[in-house]
Amino acid sequence: MSGGTYDLACGVNDSNLFDIGGVQGKQNISTLNIHGEDRHSSASVTATPCISYFHITGGECGSTASSGGGFLGQYTLQPSRVKWGPTFSGHFGYIHIKLPAQTGNGASTFSGYFVGAP
Amino acid sequence: MQWKKVAGVAGILLAGALGGAVAATVLARGEAQSDLPDSPGQHVSDKRHRPNGDGALDRLRREQQELRRRLEAVEVQSDSGAEAGVHEHPSAAPSAFDMEHETQVLRSRHEEWRRRHANEHRDAAWAREKEAAFSAALGATAEPGGYKILQVDCRTTLRTTELEWPSYTLASNGYKLALHLDVPGCESAIMLEPPVDGSRPYRATARYDCETARTGDER
Numbered sequence A: 001m002s003g004g005t006y007d008l009a010c011g012v013n014d015s016n017l018f019d020i021g022g023v024q025g026k027q028n029i030s031t032l033n034i035h036g037e038d039r040h041s042s043a044s045v046t047a048t049p050c051i052s053y054f055h056i057t058g059g060e061c062g063s064t065a066s067s068g069g070g071f072l073g074q075y076t077l078q079p080s081r082v083k084w085g086p087t088f089s090g091h092f093g094y095i096h097i098k099l100p101a102q103t104g105n106g107a108s109t110f111s112g113y114f115v116g117a118p
Numbered sequence B: 001m002q003w004k005k006v007a008g009v010a011g012i013l014l015a016g017a018l019g020g021a022v023a024a025t026v027l028a029r030g031e032a033q034s035d036l037p038d039s040p041g042q043h044v045s046d047k048r049h050r051p052n053g054d055g056a057l058d059r060l061r062r063e064q065q066e067l068r069r070r071l072e073a074v075e076v077q078s079d080s081g082a083e084a085g086v087h088e089h090p091s092a093a094p095s096a097f098d099m100e101h102e103t104q105v106l107r108s109r110h111e112e113w114r115r116r117h118a119n120e121h122r123d124a125a126w127a128r129e130k131e132a133a134f135s136a137a138l139g140a141t142a143e144p145g146g147y148k149i150l151q152v153d154c155r156t157t158l159r160t161t162e163l164e165w166p167s168y169t170l171a172s173n174g175y176k177l178a179l180h181l182d183v184p185g186c187e188s189a190i191m192l193e194p195p196v197d198g199s200r201p202y203r204a205t206a207r208y209d210c211e212t213a214r215t216g217d218e219r
Helices: B003-034 B040-048 B053-084 B096-119 B124-145 B168-179 B211-215
Strands: A006-011 A031-038 A046-052 A057-061 A073-077 A092-099 A109-116 B148-154 B158-165 B187-192 B202-209
Touching: A006 A109, A031 A092, A057 B168, A092 A109, B096 B158, B096 B187, B096 B202, B124 B148, B124 B158, B124 B168, B158 B168, B168 B187, B168 B202
Parallel strands: none
Antiparallel strands: A006 A092, A031 A073, A031 A109, A046 A057, A046 A092, A057 B187, B148 B158, B158 B202, B187 B202
């Protein structure tokens, strides 16, 4: 939490042992939909697919998707998954989500995310 | 080839075959006994009228023993392979060699990024504007991230920032604030190599690729 904003990190299921919803490994994800409600009239909800290196401190993040500064209501974000490609298949994937500070409309929310395969 | 999986499947098949043989033996015995009278003496006399009955049982017993022997051999091979670790699943915990190799891959990746940044033309007007915005965004996270901003260097699409923490431990705790910097259209990366002396001030370079921001393909 920083300046009233909330930072969340959601791990992504990643396995070659089990078929998770038709997806084996994050590199095979073809759809990523992130859902919630933006209740801030000027600041936005952002979501960024990232990785943590599995063997050394550090990581990488792709481009951030945003609900938009003036947006209010239910959002669906579909950020680029470039850091979940085959090059990074050995590293641990997560989604970094930033929620804006609470306002008179209430706190913005993150409901969950959907991943799908082709 | 995943040896353990093959061994496991072979074991299951052999166990199934062994079970089948045992079941066949029991059935054969059942059939034989269903025709047999209750008393042992009558049993003996009955066997004389079934010249092939013992031969079939013997054959099944031999097959059963052979299958049991082969199943035990497969189980021994499977166990020894797991103990030796030579047939482990490829995604099992990586060895020290794998770690070093992967670290080298990442070093090369970050070095390539450094080279591209050094060779990239500086778009002066854009860079000045973005450096100011970038420094402001970094400045907002400097305190919670525990770092000082030593330098911000924007070129055309690539930016680097030199950051310093009081120690490697604090760098490990705070680097994600620089990684998660809220700059639309930019990818980010940072790698913290373990230092020789972890108690000394620690410097690292955060790298940002803002190609998407330049092309205006921001979401």
